[in-house]
Each structure stands twice: as C-alpha cells, then as structure tokens.
Amino acid sequence: MNTPFIRNHQYNYIKKQTDFLLNTLRAVADRRVLETVRYRSSLNVIEAFPTLGENQQQLLQQISAFETAYDFQKYLSGLEPYLEPFPQITPKQIQKLFPKNKKLKVPDLSAIDFRYMTYLSWIDIATNKLFIVYPFEGQFIGIEGRVTPMNKNGYCLFCNRQQQLAFFTVKTRLAKSSPDDYSSIGQYICIESQECNHRITDTAALERFILSTRA
Structure with a gap:
C-alpha cells in the first residue's frame, strides 16, 4: 500500500x-x-x-x-x-469558519480533486467576496475579503507565477485596539485559484498572508 x-x-x-x-x-x-x-x-x-x-x-x-x-x-x-490530498472537510465545517455569513454559498466539494489542492478558494459573485480555506497545524483557517479583478497579468503572491491577477483585500482587527478598529491587508493573487493550485510550489507566502490577517 x-x-x-x-x-x-x-x-x-x-x-x-x-x-x-x-x-x-x-x-x-x-x-x-x-x-x-x-x-x-x-x-x-x-x-x-x-x-x-x-x-x-x-x-x-x-x-x-x-x-x-x-x-x-x-x-x-x-x-x-x-499524493496527500487536502484534508477532508464538510460544508458544515466550512460554514463554521465564516459564522457572519449566514447565506454562505459553499462550492460543490464532490466536484473537486483534492489531491491537487493546497488551498480551497471560491468567489461569491453576488457579494464580490473571495473565500479561502487553508489547513494549518491540524486545523482549518478561513479568511474572506473583497476581490477586484485587475484585467492584467502579473506575479501572484501565492504561486509566484505570472497569471491574470485580482487584488484581494482582507479586513483585520488591529492589535491592542478596540473591537471596532480595523485595518486592511491587500495583495495581488491569481484570479483563478485552480490555476494557482496547479502552480504553487511553496506555501510560505500563502501562510504569511493568511496569518497576517489574524493579528
């Protein structure tokens, strides 16, 4: 085996x-x-x-x-x-990662080949939001933010390959501040997450970005 x-x-x-x-x-x-x-x-x-x-x-x-x-x-x-596939995850687990999104539209997980996936990502066109789910140290991390297609090619932060980009901005709470004080973190990433997953060769930049949004 x-x-x-x-x-x-x-x-x-x-x-x-x-x-x-x-x-x-x-x-x-x-x-x-x-x-x-x-x-x-x-x-x-x-x-x-x-x-x-x-x-x-x-x-x-x-x-x-x-x-x-x-x-x-x-x-x-x-x-x-x-190949070690992306850890098994259910729609209910995904929904729990985004508790404020009561009408969250979860992608069809049965249609995904999880062997070729480093991070799970999808865009909700209705809200213009991008959602990312990433396994880190035995648990799942979920982040969401606004996504703006750039209609140009450039280097993606995650895969470091030249692809069609989108600008992804995530709100993050400032350290040692009131609950209402937020900052925004933004980066250029592939607009097509499937292509990004097929090209990413190192998870360091992806993990730094995800963890930076949880400050």
Missing part, C-alpha cells in the same frame, strides 16, 4: 524540476554539465521535504535517471498514488 506523503505544492515543485531537467537535456551536450544538473535537481526535490523515509527518498531520487519526456511523464504519473 502506498502511503501518501507528497503535498500538492511539493508535487508541483517536482514537476518544475522535471521541466528544468528535460529542457537542459535538450539544450546541453556537455555530459559533466548534465550530471551536475541531474544531481542538483535530485537534491532540490529531496530538500523540498522536511523528513523522508529511505524508500521515499529513493523514489524521489529517480528523477536524476531519466532521458525523455515520456520517462519524466511516467515518473510523475508514478508519484500520483503518493
């Missing part, structure tokens, strides 16, 4: 390394350079995981042995059974 251990953003990072390695193989003839790139790609993948068992490490290190696009695609497909 395959024990899942690869989170979505780590899988995306592995895909990024396979793309880089394949492009190098196509462009570079010097065997010494290629061996260095193979070693570096393998090391990068291993370092993307805080802890690994011996079998898990051996599985990931296979990235350095391939030559063709077919080899790399087969390698990535072979990793899919090890």
Whole structure:
C-alpha cells in the first residue's frame, strides 16, 4: 500500500524540476554539465521535504535517471498514488469558519480533486467576496475579503507565477485596539485559484498572508 506523503505544492515543485531537467537535456551536450544538473535537481526535490523515509527518498531520487519526456511523464504519473490530498472537510465545517455569513454559498466539494489542492478558494459573485480555506497545524483557517479583478497579468503572491491577477483585500482587527478598529491587508493573487493550485510550489507566502490577517 502506498502511503501518501507528497503535498500538492511539493508535487508541483517536482514537476518544475522535471521541466528544468528535460529542457537542459535538450539544450546541453556537455555530459559533466548534465550530471551536475541531474544531481542538483535530485537534491532540490529531496530538500523540498522536511523528513523522508529511505524508500521515499529513493523514489524521489529517480528523477536524476531519466532521458525523455515520456520517462519524466511516467515518473510523475508514478508519484500520483503518493499524493496527500487536502484534508477532508464538510460544508458544515466550512460554514463554521465564516459564522457572519449566514447565506454562505459553499462550492460543490464532490466536484473537486483534492489531491491537487493546497488551498480551497471560491468567489461569491453576488457579494464580490473571495473565500479561502487553508489547513494549518491540524486545523482549518478561513479568511474572506473583497476581490477586484485587475484585467492584467502579473506575479501572484501565492504561486509566484505570472497569471491574470485580482487584488484581494482582507479586513483585520488591529492589535491592542478596540473591537471596532480595523485595518486592511491587500495583495495581488491569481484570479483563478485552480490555476494557482496547479502552480504553487511553496506555501510560505500563502501562510504569511493568511496569518497576517489574524493579528
């Protein structure tokens, strides 16, 4: 039985390394350079995981042995059974994260492939609000805010890739202030969260933003 251990953003990072390695193989003839790139790609993948068992490490290190696009695609497909999906969540749990939204419209969870998701996000067009649910340290965090499409491409805070952006603003209560004192935190993010989830390779910026809204 395959024990899942690869989170979505780590899988995306592995895909990024396979793309880089394949492009190098196509462009570079010097065997010494290629061996260095193979070693570096393998090391990068291993370092993307805080802890690994011996079998898990051996599985990931296979990235350095391939030559063709077919080899790399087969390698990535072979990793899919090890994907650790977004933690199971119910509509009732989501509603509890946003208690002030009595008529919250929860997305159809049955239509989502949670293996390829780092954060759950959807837009309520009626209210022009974006909702994000993120698992952090054994619990779910929910944040909401106004979303403004920018009709331009730029770098998303979460995935750090150039995509069509929206400006997302979240109200946050100021530390050591009265309950009525709020500030706003805003960042440019992908307007299409599905694309963002397919491209995110590191959760640090996402987590910093989410935690900053809970000050």
